[in-house]
Amino acid sequence: MMRWFTQALPLCATTCSRSVLARALAAVHPAKTRVTDRSLQLILGADGAIGCSLMRHFRNAGCPVLGTTRRPDCLEDQMLYVDLADVTLDWDALEAVETAWLCASVTSIAECASRPDQTRAVNVDGVCQVAEKLSEVGAQIVFLSSSLVFDGRAPFYCPDSQVCPRTEYGRQKVEVEQRLGSMNPVVIRLTKVLGPQHPLLMGWQTSLQEGRVIRPYSDRVIAPLPLDWVVRALPQLADSPGIHHLSGDQDISWSLVGEALAEHLGADLSLVQPVAIGQPGGDLEPVRKYATLDMSATLNALDLTQPSLGDLFNNWGR
Numbered sequence: 001m002m003r004w005f006t007q008a009l010p011l012c013a014t015t016c017s018r019s020v021l022a023r024a025l026a027a028v029h030p031a032k033t034r035v036t037d038r039s040l041q042l043i044l045g046a047d048g049a050i051g052c053s054l055m056r057h058f059r060n061a062g063c064p065v066l067g068t069t070r071r072p073d074c075l076e077d078q079m080l081y082v083d084l085a086d087v088t089l090d091w092d093a094l095e096a097v098e099t100a101w102l103c104a105s106v107t108s109i110a111e112c113a114s115r116p117d118q119t120r121a122v123n124v125d126g127v128c129q130v131a132e133k134l135s136e137v138g139a140q141i142v143f144l145s146s147s148l149v150f151d152g153r154a155p156f157y158c159p160d161s162q163v164c165p166r167t168e169y170g171r172q173k174v175e176v177e178q179r180l181g182s183m184n185p186v187v188i189r190l191t192k193v194l195g196p197q198h199p200l201l202m203g204w205q206t207s208l209q210e211g212r213v214i215r216p217y218s219d220r221v222i223a224p225l226p227l228d229w230v231v232r233a234l235p236q237l238a239d240s241p242g243i244h245h246l247s248g249d250q251d252i253s254w255s256l257v258g259e260a261l262a263e264h265l266g267a268d269l270s271l272v273q274p275v276a277i278g279q280p281g282g283d284l285e286p287v288r289k290y291a292t293l294d295m296s297a298t299l300n301a302l303d304l305t306q307p308s309l310g311d312l313f314n315n316w317g318r
């Protein structure tokens with residue numbers, strides 16, 4: 001179900017009419033009052049970590065942008081209600097969407113493994129249904145995929161490497177990539193994205209600042225990408241259909257991330273006490289030896305250099 005709902009413009013809750021869109025566009029960008037001005041950025045999942053930052057980025061840049069949420073208490077100006085588990089849409093008025101950023105997803109690997117049917121309904125069927133409708137009205141589809149379309153047995157998989165997911169989450173990403181194929185989408189596979197609001201790192205930061213020990217994993221690797229870097233990179237790829245990789249430049253353990261955070265905070269490094277957890281029971285999240293992706297081709301399209309661990313905490317407070 002998709003509904004317009006703004007505080008400034010109290011609207012019919014079940015339709016998305018052309019005049020409604022025109023008024024909403026005028027509210028977000030006075031110069032863009034015509035529906036035929038195809039300039040709107042639509043962010044599915046605008047209260048997620050990446051969607052929220054992307055929305056802020058477009059707002060700050062003065063671009064007309066609308067986001068979606070499934071949280072009734074987050075319906076405010078520039079937000080639409082969309083639940084991917086129950087998509088019924090009136091898309092006639094959405095011809096103004098230039099780019100649809102598909103950031104909404106159940107992102108828990110454990111939840112995808114334990115509830116494959118329910119998460120597939122959202123992550124695959126819901127996402128593809130929305131993409132089809134938006135593509136039909138001419139929007140450029142940008143889908144945020146993951147390095148987990150690969151198995152982590154080798155470093156630096158390329159965009160044209162054969163996919164080989166080992167998790168249900170990864171399999172769902174692969175399926176969407178394949179189903180979107182005929183829409184000429186931009187597919188962006190990301191490695192781990194970390195920002196100041198990341199729950200694990202927020203907890204570590206509090207502990208380190210209060211002089212308490214943290215115990216990051218020494219035998220789990222990531223190739224971290226700073227959230228602010230990702231949000232600058234994504235818009236630069238919006239006009240480049242195809243598969244792109246965004247990746248940190250090396251495989252590093254979570255314990256190295258913990259040490260880098262402690263260093264950034266000026267905390268006592270002895271508070272970082274790495275632990276090895278080995279292979280946990282079950283196959284919820286198979287241990288990956290590598291997390292990096294080859295992003296050399298994508299770098300050519302970006303006005304950015306590849307981030308390294310040293311960039312991770314650049315714009316974080318202390």
Ligand SMILES: NC(=O)c1ccc[n+]([C@@H]2O[C@H](COP(=O)([O-])OP(=O)(O)OC[C@H]3O[C@@H](n4cnc5c(N)ncnc54)[C@H](OP(=O)(O)O)[C@@H]3O)[C@@H](O)[C@H]2O)c1
Nearest residue numbers: 045047048049050083084085104105107144146190192193
């Ligand atoms: N962050 C990373 O490290 C990373 C790495 C690789 C790929 N990605 C991909 O990038 C995208 C954005 O990631 P993120 O980190 O921003 O994820 P996130 O913080 O978990 O946000 C996911 C968003 O999807 C929404 N959502 C979940 N179920 C929904 C449903 N049934 N209907 C509508 N919306 C629903 C969430 O809403 P609620 O908050 O209300 O649940 C939230 O807004 C995802 O597709 C993710 O797979 C992320």
